[in-house]
Amino acid sequence: xxxxxxxxxxxxxxxxxxxxxxxxxxxxxxxxxxxxxxxxxxxxxxxxxxxxxxxxxxxxxxxxxxxxxxxxxxxxxxxxxxxxxxxxxxxxxxxxxxxxxxxxxxxxxxxxxxxxxxxxxxxxxxxxxxxxxxxxxxxxxxxxxxxxxxxxxxxxxxxxxxxxxxxxxxxx
Numbered sequence: 020x021x022x023x024x025x026x027x028x029x030x031x032x033x034x035x036x037x038x039x040x041x042x043x044x045x046x047x048x049x050x051x052x053x054x055x056x057x058x059x060x061x062x063x064x065x066x067x068x069x070x071x072x073x074x075x076x077x078x079x080x081x082x083x084x085x086x087x088x089x090x091x092x093x094x095x096x097x098x099x100x101x102x103x104x105x106x107x108x109x110x111x112x113x114x115x116x117x118x119x120x121x122x123x124x125x126x127x128x129x130x131x132x133x134x135x136x137x138x139x140x141x142x143x144x145x146x147x148x149x150x151x152x153x154x155x156x157x158x159x160x161x162x163x164x165x166x167x168x169x170x171x172x173x174x175x176x177x178x179x180x181x182x183x184x185x186x187x188x189x190x191x
């Protein structure tokens with residue numbers, strides 16, 4: 020069965036952490052991922068394939084992560100704009116990030132690298148939709164993304180980032 024990505028019903032976020040001497044003064048962030056496009060196939064019995072991509076320009080700072088919750092007021096508008104600019108121009112100077120694969124293995128293509136992982140998605144099939152939800156830990160280095168550092172190298176964005184998703188595909 021052919022499926023098409025439904026961006027209005029889907030939600031994808033990335034959570035970062037920090038390391039380094041002054042990391043307690045830096046923000047762990049949650050980013051939303053907007054502008055995702057893609058398609059999938061599903062056989063109705065658990066086997067599926069997927070090919071989705073997201074524009075790097077669609078990464079938006081939602082806020083700072085504090086004690087597991089997102090504080091959308093902790094990051095100023097100017098800081099959000101600067102972080103998003105640095106993501107586009109320095110950390111990920113590519114147009115799109117691609118996720119492709121099947122129910123046994125997914126590949127995330129970044130700047131110069133590819134990271135593979137076994138998906139642990141929970142699949143729910145409705146009458147007109149198929150929803151996949153789960154989390155994955157990705158390595159920025161494996162994706163070819165150089166260390167992202169704060170001013171004067173006082174802190175770094177941690178290599179491991181957490182991708183959380185609830186993606187909905189509509190039956191064609």
